Amino acid sequence: MVLALQTLDLDKRFGGIVAANGVSLRVEKGARHALIGPNGAGKTTLVNLLTGLLQPTSGRILLDGQDVTHLQPHKRVKRGLTRTFQINQLFSDLTPLETVGLAVSERRGLGGNWWRLVGSRPELASEVVGILERFGLADVLNERTATLPYGKQRLLEIALAIASQPSVLLLDEPAAGVPEDERHAILGIVGSLPKDVTVLLIEHDMDLVFKFATWISVLVNGALFVEGRPEAIARDLRVREVYLGETAHA
Amino acid sequence: MKAQTTGNARGRQLASAAHWHPLEILFWLAAFASYYLLPSKHLILTEIAILALFALSLDLILGYAGIVSLGHAAFFGFGAYVAGLLAKHQIVTEPLFALVVAGMAAMLLGFVTSFLVLRGSDLTRIMVTLGVALVLREIANRYAWLTGGADGLQGVSIEPLLGLFRFDMFGRTAHAYALMVLFVLFVLARRIAHSAFGLSLRAIKANALRATAVGVPVNTRLIIVYTIAAFYAGVAGALLTQTTAFSSLDVFSFERSADLLLVLIIGGTGYLYGGLIGAIVFKLMQDYLSALTPQYWPFWIGLVLVLIVLVGRERFSNWTLPVRRLAARLDRRASRAGRVTAEGR
Numbered sequence: 001m002v003l004a005l006q007t008l009d010l011d012k013r014f015g016g017i018v019a020a021n022g023v024s025l026r027v028e029k030g031a032r033h034a035l036i037g038p039n040g041a042g043k044t045t046l047v048n049l050l051t052g053l054l055q056p057t058s059g060r061i062l063l064d065g066q067d068v069t070h071l072q073p074h075k076r077v078k079r080g081l082t083r084t085f086q087i088n089q090l091f092s093d094l095t096p097l098e099t100v101g102l103a104v105s106e107r108r109g110l111g112g113n114w115w116r117l118v119g120s121r122p123e124l125a126s127e128v129v130g131i132l133e134r135f136g137l138a139d140v141l142n143e144r145t146a147t148l149p150y151g152k153q154r155l156l157e158i159a160l161a162i163a164s165q166p167s168v169l170l171l172d173e174p175a176a177g178v179p180e181d182e183r184h185a186i187l188g189i190v191g192s193l194p195k196d197v198t199v200l201l202i203e204h205d206m207d208l209v210f211k212f213a214t215w216i217s218v219l220v221n222g223a224l225f226v227e228g229r230p231e232a233i234a235r236d237l238r239v240r241e242v243y244l245g246e247t248a249h250a
Numbered sequence: 251m252k253a254q255t256t257g258n259a260r261g262r263q264l265a266s267a268a269h270w271h272p273l274e275i276l277f278w279l280a281a282f283a284s285y286y287l288l289p290s291k292h293l294i295l296t297e298i299a300i301l302a303l304f305a306l307s308l309d310l311i312l313g314y315a316g317i318v319s320l321g322h323a324a325f326f327g328f329g330a331y332v333a334g335l336l337a338k339h340q341i342v343t344e345p346l347f348a349l350v351v352a353g354m355a356a357m358l359l360g361f362v363t364s365f366l367v368l369r370g371s372d373l374t375r376i377m378v379t380l381g382v383a384l385v386l387r388e389i390a391n392r393y394a395w396l397t398g399g400a401d402g403l404q405g406v407s408i409e410p411l412l413g414l415f416r417f418d419m420f421g422r423t424a425h426a427y428a429l430m431v432l433f434v435l436f437v438l439a440r441r442i443a444h445s446a447f448g449l450s451l452r453a454i455k456a457n458a459l460r461a462t463a464v465g466v467p468v469n470t471r472l473i474i475v476y477t478i479a480a481f482y483a484g485v486a487g488a489l490l491t492q493t494t495a496f497s498s499l500d501v502f503s504f505e506r507s508a509d510l511l512l513v514l515i516i517g518g519t520g521y522l523y524g525g526l527i528g529a530i531v532f533k534l535m536q537d538y539l540s541a542l543t544p545q546y547w548p549f550w551i552g553l554v555l556v557l558i559v560l561v562g563r564e565r566f567s568n569w570t571l572p573v574r575r576l577a578a579r580l581d582r583r584a585s586r587a588g589r590v591t592a593e594g595r
Contacts, residue, residue: 051463077465089463091456094449102453105446106465112474114447117268164464 002029003065004168004198005050005081010059012042012049012222019045020056021222027168027200034201034213038242042222043202044086047170051083052076063168077106080167084174086202088157092146096137096156099145100128103163128163135159136185151182158186168198175208187212206243210234218242268444277523278433285425292421298533299428300489305513305525306432306439307482313519314443315475316455317367320376320507321383322483324363327502329356329484331390334403334497343409345492349431352488353481360480364473380504387502402498406491417493424493431489435482440522442478451475452520512555 005027012020019042027033037043048054050061052073061069063081071079091099101118104127105111119125132138135155140148145156158174174190175183187208193199203209209216209230216233218225220242226233233239284295304326311317333352335341342348366378390397398404410416415423442448450471453461458468491497500506509532517528535554539547 053459053462072467073462074465074467077463083463085460085463089457089460091453091460093456094452098449099453102446102449102461102466103464106450110446111450111466112447112471114442114445114474116446117444118446118449160460160464 003027003062004029004031005200006062006065007046007050008060008062010046010049010061011057012045012054013057018222020049020059023059023219023222023224025217025224027198028215029198030196031198032201032212032214033199034203034209034216035219036203036206036209036216037219037225041219043219044172045222046219047083047172047202050170051081077164077166080165081170082161082164082166082168083170084157084161084172086172086176088153090145090153090156090160092144094145095142096132096145096148096159097128097141099156100131100159100163101125103160104128104131107164131159131163134189135162136182150177151179154178155182155185158189162189162193166197168200169193170200170202172202173204174201175203175205268440274523277526281429281433285422285429289420289422292425294533294537296421296425296428296493298529299425299432300486300493301510301513301533302526302529303428303432303435303489304483304486305510305517305529306436306522307479307486307525308510308514309519309522309525310439310442310479310482311476312514313521313524314448314451314455315472317472317476318372318375319367319379320504320511321379321381322479322510323502323504323506324379324383324386325356325360325480325483326487326490326506327383327386327390328359329353329487330491330497330501331397331403331487332356332484333488333491334406335396337408337492337495338403338406344413345408345411345427349485349488349492352491353485356484356487357477357481359484361473361477363480364476367476368469368472380507383502383504383507387499390499390502398498400499402496403491404496406495406497408492408495417495421493428489428493431485435485436522436526439482443522447471447474512551515555516558 003026007023007025010020010023035043049056052071060067063079068076104124105118132141137155140152161169174186201212213230216230217227218239226236226239308322329352332355333348336348336351342351363382367375391399408417411423411427417423450466454468454471462468487501513528513532514524516531517524539550
């Protein structure tokens with residue numbers, strides 16, 4: 001078993017609050033791995049730790065077997081670890097063409113070039129347009145992102161992550177608040193990612209999780225609660241209790 | 251194959267913003283024509299060109315990278331004094347070369363101080379940039395043996411430009427010189443703004459978190475643009491010294507930094523012409539109003555600013571819509587003609 005991503009006893013404390021508590025997560029290469037858990041379980045904190053937006057209080061993070069615990073966020077992206085955000089994080093003044101153009105040019109290491117125009121490389125331009133077409137954004141290429149409908153923005157959010165050609169992709173609730181049509185588009189695209197791309201899906205929507213994942217980790221109160229195949233998790237009474245308890249309150 | 255071609259055509263739109271728009275060409279033709287058409291206005295036009303270059307510098311960091319500065323005069327002043335000292339002590343006598351050296355000196359200062367603006371919010375940046383300018387001003391004040399202190403740097407004599415063109419008392423050489431420097435540096439800034447680097451700056455300004463998440467080394471890019479902007483500001487300051495053969499402490503003054511922000515507020519940020527247009531409007535307004543009411547002209551400038559903010563730039567740009575439509579039509583026609591000739595070949 002080759003691990004694409006691994007955490008070793010990861011802790012994160014904010015003052016007295018323990019947001020991650022001894023998390024040792026193992027994500028296999030090429031996995032379709034889902035991370036679920038009730039609200040406030042620390043899922044997004046874990047993603048922020050993995051991508052480097054937060055520094056762990058203790059513990060280590062390994063990407064392809066190499067320690068990246070103290071690596072800067074943008075360098076982790078260069079090593080193939082990319083994420084999407086639960087709440088869209090887009091460039092409101094840029095167009096989808098520019099947005100994806102940026103990601104592709106950064107991936108190709110051209111982002112620091114202050115002389116050449118982004119669109120002047122035909123192979124780069126056609127790659128950018130190709131990505132946007134796959135995501136059904138071809139008709140809004142030159143609109144300002146801020147003016148796009150929510151569903152389109154959500155697609156752009158995912159497209160932007162794909163444009164970095166990640167080897168490990170962290171999807172933080174990709175389908176949250178997305179209308180039905182675009183939901184199918186997102187699921188279709190995520191489903192058709194190359195097999196060697198490792199996907200860690202953080203999701204609330206159980207339908208989606210059970211349709212997609214081949215392995216599920218359940219996070220409760222910042223700690224790994226239980227892990228297993230979807231059938232086993234679905235049958236697990238403790239997981240049901242955690243979730244039903246949560247839904248009963250909500 | 252067909253999809254490939256249309257893909258490329260559309261992708262090229264990424265570069266299309268970089269084509270020179272007819273209005274831009276018109277703008278620069280007018281700027282250069284002013285040299286011949288307004289022979290009695292060389293002095294103020296030189297001042298405008300210098301202010302425009304200075305504003306262009308602030309636009310690079312504010313309009314593109316989103317760094318607010320209230321102490322941009324630090325680099326302007328540093329460039330001004332370096333140019334003055336180079337000429338006074340005859341270290342570098344040829345003005346154009348001295349201009350580059352002074353710009354580089356400001357650039358070095360920009361690089362060193364860029365680390366101070368990396369961290370913190372807009373408010374922190376305002377304070378830090380303001381602080382740097384104040385510190386430099388007091389250093390210049392304290393070391394009077396070098397800088398002349400409060401009396402200013404005197405005894406600066408500027409050699410002929412390229413060894414050929416004397417700086418005459420009508421300001422002809424100064425005007426042409428300032429305008430050429432502005433144009434060259436503008437073209438460079440324009441290129442930078444439309445490059446992949448420029449795109450990443452706009453992304454950082456819009457959302458630094460996400461820029462990081464697509465692999466943009468945010469801090470590195472901010473350091474680079476801050477350093478470039480410091481070069482521009484230093485060159486502007488050096489131009490002032492060279493065209494007036496004098497430099498005083500007010501090159502570092504808070505008012506100079508603050509006026510610069512006003513210039514950009516008037517002209518708008520993030521499209522490079524804002525600083526240029528703002529500089530023209532600001533200087534002409536200042537010139538006209540100070541002739542009208544020598545004491546109270548800042549009152550009117552203040553009033554105009556309040557009006558600009560209240561009315562909002564969007565409404566202003568709605569008023570200019572007919573002009574821009576016409577320009578767009580001209581542009582389309584020009585590009586269609588261009589395509590026909592290209593296909594004919």
